[in-house]
Amino acid sequence: MDARSPTSSRQSPWLPFESRRRARDEKREAVLRMAVQLFLEQGYHRTTLNDVAERLNITKPALYNYFRGKDEILFECWAIGNERVDDCITGIASGGGTGLAKLRKLIVSYAEVMTTDYGKSLVRFDVRDLTEHNRRIVNTAKRKIDRAFRDYIAEGIADGTIKPCDPKLSAFAIAGSLNWIGHWFHPGGPMAAQAIAEEFAIRLTEGIATTSTRKKAGKPPRKTKTSREDRSEHHPRTAARAAGQSQRARNRLR
Amino acid sequence: MDARSPTSSRQSPWLPFESRRRARDEKREAVLRMAVQLFLEQGYHRTTLNDVAERLNITKPALYNYFRGKDEILFECWAIGNERVDDCITGIASGGGTGLAKLRKLIVSYAEVMTTDYGKSLVRFDVRDLTEHNRRIVNTAKRKIDRAFRDYIAEGIADGTIKPCDPKLSAFAIAGSLNWIGHWFHPGGPMAAQAIAEEFAIRLTEGIATTSTRKKAGKPPRKTKTSREDRSEHHPRTAARAAGQSQRARNRLR
DNA sequence: CCCGTATATTACCCACGGGTAAGAAATAGT
DNA sequence: ACTATTTCTTACCCGTGGGTAATATACGGG
Numbered sequence: 001m002d003a004r005s006p007t008s009s010r011q012s013p014w015l016p017f018e019s020r021r022r023a024r025d026e027k028r029e030a031v032l033r034m035a036v037q038l039f040l041e042q043g044y045h046r047t048t049l050n051d052v053a054e055r056l057n058i059t060k061p062a063l064y065n066y067f068r069g070k071d072e073i074l075f076e077c078w079a080i081g082n083e084r085v086d087d088c089i090t091g092i093a094s095g096g097g098t099g100l101a102k103l104r105k106l107i108v109s110y111a112e113v114m115t116t117d118y119g120k121s122l123v124r125f126d127v128r129d130l131t132e133h134n135r136r137i138v139n140t141a142k143r144k145i146d147r148a149f150r151d152y153i154a155e156g157i158a159d160g161t162i163k164p165c166d167p168k169l170s171a172f173a174i175a176g177s178l179n180w181i182g183h184w185f186h187p188g189g190p191m192a193a194q195a196i197a198e199e200f201a202i203r204l205t206e207g208i209a210t211t212s213t214r215k216k217a218g219k220p221p222r223k224t225k226t227s228r229e230d231r232s233e234h235h236p237r238t239a240a241r242a243a244g245q246s247q248r249a250r251n252r253l254r
Numbered sequence: 255m256d257a258r259s260p261t262s263s264r265q266s267p268w269l270p271f272e273s274r275r276r277a278r279d280e281k282r283e284a285v286l287r288m289a290v291q292l293f294l295e296q297g298y299h300r301t302t303l304n305d306v307a308e309r310l311n312i313t314k315p316a317l318y319n320y321f322r323g324k325d326e327i328l329f330e331c332w333a334i335g336n337e338r339v340d341d342c343i344t345g346i347a348s349g350g351g352t353g354l355a356k357l358r359k360l361i362v363s364y365a366e367v368m369t370t371d372y373g374k375s376l377v378r379f380d381v382r383d384l385t386e387h388n389r390r391i392v393n394t395a396k397r398k399i400d401r402a403f404r405d406y407i408a409e410g411i412a413d414g415t416i417k418p419c420d421p422k423l424s425a426f427a428i429a430g431s432l433n434w435i436g437h438w439f440h441p442g443g444p445m446a447a448q449a450i451a452e453e454f455a456i457r458l459t460e461g462i463a464t465t466s467t468r469k470k471a472g473k474p475p476r477k478t479k480t481s482r483e484d485r486s487e488h489h490p491r492t493a494a495r496a497a498g499q500s501q502r503a504r505n506r507l508r
Numbered sequence: 509c510c511c512g513t514a515t516a517t518t519a520c521c522c523a524c525g526g527g528t529a530a531g532a533a534a535t536a537g538t
Numbered sequence: 539a540c541t542a543t544t545t546c547t548t549a550c551c552c553g554t555g556g557g558t559a560a561t562a563t564a565c566g567g568g
Binding site for chain 2: 042043045046126128129165166169170172173174175176177178179180181184191196199200203204205206207208
């Protein structure tokens with residue numbers, strides 16, 4: 001059965017009787033990688049902590065060395081995805097450009113995140129499975145993302161690059177299309193993540209942009225796909241990432 | 255607490271010590287109305303059959319007179335929503351019009367369904383909570399809906415009312431926006447369901463339509479349609495409805 | 509080599525909730 | 539009014555799975 005499909009990057013750090021001295025954080029992340037994968041594959045409620053532990057060659061109580069409980073694992077998966085979106089937003093906010101340009105950038109980045117496991121967790125996980133405290137954090141973050149879409153649209157209307165429209169409704173329409181990616185996209189499919197992202201950036205803005213954005217004919221479809229290590233949550237660890245969200249930084253009090 | 259908010263149409267037919275002789279089907283539908291409401295409000299897994307029964311002034315085992323189990327209740331909720339979408343599709347297919355016109359009609363109808371409880375169940379419920387058999391039915395129906403979107407787009411490209419584009423990707427983009435309605439729409443909000451539906455029909459097609467669809471100023475928003483009894487799953491029982499799906503017709507074998 | 513700490517295991521607890529059995533209460537038919 | 543049938547209730551079963559306690563094993567430092 002299953003024969004250890006090569007999908008999920010490298011193996012678990014707990015190879016049965018082998019060097020088991022990985023750094024704590026690496027193991028923690030390995031748990032999250034496996035958990036998000038199983039949560040997406042089977043659904044949160046159908047995934048037991050035994051499932052997660054078993055696939056990592058450990059037992060359930062060992063997980064409690066790294067997490068307070070199941071809901072915290074869920075939250076941390078979500079937090080990683082949110083961190084990535086948040087990086088996109090701050091990156092776009094720092095750079096200049098018209099409202100339309102910013103909106104397109106956001107669409108591309110957001111769409112790409114949506115094709116990753118952690119990105120999917122932003123829309124596939126149910127906020128009601130979290131504690132009251134974490135649920136509030138999630139809702140705040142969601143409002144921030146929504147605000148980014150609306151602000152860029154409003155900015156575009158103000159600077160003339162976007163036709164007058166209701167920013168709220170347009171943001172819902174765009175975000176809906178993008179979030180839906182997290183439901184249908186599967187890495188093995190015919191379209192590469194990056195190609196989808198760029199296609200959506202055009203498609204979703206060509207209705208509201210003032211300048212006609214008919215695809216420049218000369219552009220060859222060579223986009224090289226997501227290139228190396230295409231699937232499996234690459235976790236770039238770019239410098240200056242630590243400034244992301246305030247929560248989640250502390251490596252568990254212990 | 256809650257004070258019996260006026261959202262959910264009329265009360266349960268099992269008022270504690272009152273005429274309890276409602277027809278079987280009415281009670282069955284009352285169960286479904288309450289169930290879909292609770293499933294949406296609390297989530298399927300957090301809603302117990304006791305919750306459903308209690309709010310109907312009965313006890314859990316009484317539900318088993320009408321349904322085989324929890325997952326069947328879920329399925330029937332989904333089936334009602336699907337029936338409505340299916341009616342839209344067959345209605346559009348029977349009438350004529352360009353590809354673009356059909357697509358717009360579908361968007362309007364689908365969006366309106368998405369603002370109802372049963373419509374939301376199409377996108378908020380998890381297929382994996384169903385039995386293998388019912389899951390197959392759901393997936394088949396979903397493919398049919400997807401096909402309708404793609405076909406109308408392809409038709410529009412063929413008849414020149416829609417710009418050349420990838421029907422699959424465009425269908426995903428449009429369906430994503432519409433499905434998302436089922437996540438954010440709440441009947442108490444500032445926008446009426448019908449207004450949203452018509453706005454989306456314009457917004458989602460203005461990018462791919464060949465004819466400029468800038469909102470014709472003269473069009474008064476009188477469309478009547480869903481008009482009276484706007485919320486709360488009115489269940490029109492229109493004639494010739496029974497021909498809908500083959501499944502679900504039989505009132506449980508018993 | 510010994511001890512303290514971190515890490516993992518085995519063996520358990522128990523609340524929750526879907527589902528069932530047996531029988532009471534209402535209903536319909538004649 | 540008596541019976542057959544449907545409908546509903548009380549009382550229970552039990553599998554599941556999150557979480558914990560006690561303990562064993564590995565590891566690092568002196």
